[in-house]
Amino acid sequence: AQSVAQPEDQVNVAEGNPLTVKCTYSVSGNPYLFWYVQYPNRGLQFLLKYITGDNLVKGSYGFEAEFNKSQTSFHLKKPSALVSDSALYFCAVRNNQGGKLIFGQGTELSVKP
Amino acid sequence: DAGVTQSPTHLIKTRGQQVTLRCSPKSGHDTVSWYQQALGQGPQFIFQYYEEEERQRGNFPDRFSGHQFPNYSSELNVNALLLGDSALYLCASSFGDRLGNTIYFGEGSWLTVV
Numbered sequence: 001a002q003s004v005a006q007p008e009d010q011v012n013v014a015e016g017n018p019l020t021v022k023c024t025y026s027v028s029g030n031p032y033l034f035w036y037v038q039y040p041n042r043g044l045q046f047l048l049k050y051i052t053g054d055n056l057v058k059g060s061y062g063f064e065a066e067f068n069k070s071q072t073s074f075h076l077k078k079p080s081a082l083v084s085d086s087a088l089y090f091c092a093v094r095n096n097q098g099g100k101l102i103f104g105q106g107t108e109l110s111v112k113p
Numbered sequence: 114d115a116g117v118t119q120s121p122t123h124l125i126k127t128r129g130q131q132v133t134l135r136c137s138p139k140s141g142h143d144t145v146s147w148y149q150q151a152l153g154q155g156p157q158f159i160f161q162y163y164e165e166e167e168r169q170r171g172n173f174p175d176r177f178s179g180h181q182f183p184n185y186s187s188e189l190n191v192n193a194l195l196l197g198d199s200a201l202y203l204c205a206s207s208f209g210d211r212l213g214n215t216i217y218f219g220e221g222s223w224l225t226v227v
Contacts, residue, residue, distance in 0.1 A: 101146075
């Protein structure tokens, strides 16, 4: 069965410092991986995805993610965090039999001034 | 370019009632999926519609049903509401069913069952 794990419920970072939000996955076949962000009382916004190719994927708002096949990880990163990055972040894998998204439990990112 | 739009944004229903939620996909998209997000959890897949047919279904009871119209818009219907159905219901759309295609979400419909 395909699954996604986000091992940290919450990540706290000081503004201007780099941030990392962790994600590991389990799939059969090639992984199709996504990151979404959810601001309070809002829907999900697409940040970036990995399909194939370069292991470092760049996305919206300065975020990037590093795909590591041997560690089955897809960690979200940003070189310099902003207070406005504070939100709930979801990692997801696309089921390769039918295409539904399977989400992790989410990680609450808090960036303090 | 309009994104995925959903209505209503908030609603309150009583146990046992029925509810209909509506969704218009992003312009150019033909595939619509629905997800349920309970408080403090990640979204859970309910079902997907393509060419007006249900193509895939998650682990939800038959009380949850849907429809896709010729203009690709969609409805989610929930019958015999339970307190546990209280959640954010998210509509998502994409073009076709290629796994690499991006899925875009709407702002959601908040359902409270009392």
